C-alpha cells in the first residue's frame with residue numbers, strides 16, 4: 265500500500281514539476297517599438313484619409329488592440345523626447361522625474377525597465393537614437409547598440425536599427441538561448457531631418473529640400489500628401505517659446521508654413537514612416553521564423569506626436585491632439601484581437617503594464633497604472649481625466665485637461681502677454697478647429713467645410729458650466745501631480761509660482 269502511495273506522490277510531484285517547467289518556458293517576450301516624433305494621425309488606422317502605407321503596423325492593429333486615448337504627459341523642456349523617454353523607462357509622472365530631485369528617489373535608475381526585467385531573468389536588448397533620453401536607465405540594457413540614424417540609406421537610416429535587432433535574434437538562435445527577452449526597438453526617424461530613401465520620397469511626391477531661399481517644388485505627376493484638415497498658415501497667437509528650434513530651424517521647413525513646404529514635409533515624414541514599417545516587417549518575420557512571434561507582446565508607439573502644419577505649428581511643443589496623443593498598438597498572447605479602445609493611458613503606464621503581463625513584482629516607485637485589464641477586454645479605460653503640460657518655453661506655459669468628449673487647453677506665456685483658453689468638444693470637433701479654420705482662403709487650401717460648432721467654445725455662454733468644471737479638474741490635476749506652476753486665473757498656492765510672480769513684479 266505504502267509503495268503504491270509513494271509512487272503516486274512521486275508521480276504527482278513530477279507532474280507539478282513538469283507544469284512549472286512548462287510555465288517557465290512559456291514566459292512571454294516583449295518587443296517595444298518606439299518611433300521618434302510621429303503623430304497618430306499620420307497613420308491610416310487613426311486617419312483613413314492618410315496616404316501613408318504601413319502594412320505591417322496595420323496588421324499589428326488588426327491582430328491586436330488600438331488605443332484612441334494614448335498620451336504622453338508633457339514636457340518641461342523644448343526637447344519633448346527627454347521627459348517622455350524618462351517616463352517610459354521609469355513609469356513616473358512628468359513632475360516626479362530625476363530633474364525634480366525632491367520628488368524622485370536618487371536610485372530611480374535601478375527600478376527602470378531594463379533593470380527590473382534583468383532581475384526577473386529576462387535578456388534585455390536595446391537599439392535607439394542617442395541623446396535626449398534617460399542615459400542611466402538605458403545603460404541597464406545588457407545588450408545595447410544606440411546610434412542616431414536619420415539618413416536616406418539603409419546604413420544611415422532606420423534599417424540600421426532593424427539590423428541590430430536581427431543580429432541579436434540571430435545570435436540567440438545560434439546559441440539556442442531560451443531565456444525570455446525584452447527588446448527595446450527604437451528608431452531615430454521620422455524625427456527631422458527627414459531624409460527619406462529616394463524611392464519612398466518619390467512615392468510621396470517629396471524631395472529632401474535643402475535650399476533656405478526657395479520653396480520646394482511640388483511634382484504634378486506624383487502629388488505630395490494633401491494638407492491636413494486642421495492646417496493653418498499661422499497659429500493664431502504666439503506659442504510662447506521664442507527661438508524654438510522646431511518652429512524656426514527644422515531643415516526644409518524653417519519658418520515657412522506655405523502649402524508647398526508643408527506638403528513636401530509631410531511627404532518626407534511619410535517616406536520615413538513607411539521605411540520604419542518595412543523594418544518592423546523584417547523583425548516580425550524573423551520572430552515568426554524563430555517560432556517566437558505568438559509568445560511575444562508587441563507594442564508600437566511614439567515618444568510624442570508632431571504638428572507639421574497642423575494649427576500653423578511645425579513641432580512637438582503644443583498640446584493639441586495631433587501632438588499630445590501618440591499612436592499605441594499592442595498585440596500579444598492575451599490581447600483581444602481587432603479591438604479599438606479609448607484606454608485613456610499615458611506612455612508612463614507602459615512599464616507597469618509590461619511587468620503585470622510578465623507577472624513581475626512592480627517597484628514601489630512606479631507610478632503608472634496597469635492597463636492589462638483593458639488589453640484583456642475587461643474594461644474600456646483606466647482613468648477618466650487626462651492632464652498634459654508644455655513647460656519648455658516661457659513659464660508657466662501650456663496646460664490641458666481632458667474628460668470624456670471635453671478638452672481644455674490654456675496658454676499663459678510671454679510674461680502674461682498671451683493668456684488664452686480653448687475649450688473643445690472632441691466628439692463634434694475632433695480636429696480642434698478654430699475660427700481661423702473657417703476663413704475661406706484656409707478652407708480652400710484644406711478643402712474642408714467646418715460646421716458652426718467646430719470652433720473654440722471657451723467664450724460661448726452655453727458651455728460656461730463645462731468650462732468651470734474643466735478649469736477645476738485642471739487645477740486638481742496640477743496639485744495632484746506636483747505641477748510647480750499656476751496659471752493667471754488659479755490660486756497662487758505653490759512656492760515656485762510665488763517666485764515667478766515676484767520676479768514679474
Ligand SMILES: [Ca+2]
Nearest residue numbers: 300301345567
Ligand atoms: Ca521625439
Ligand SMILES: [Ca+2]
Nearest residue numbers: 387441442443
Ligand atoms: Ca540569455
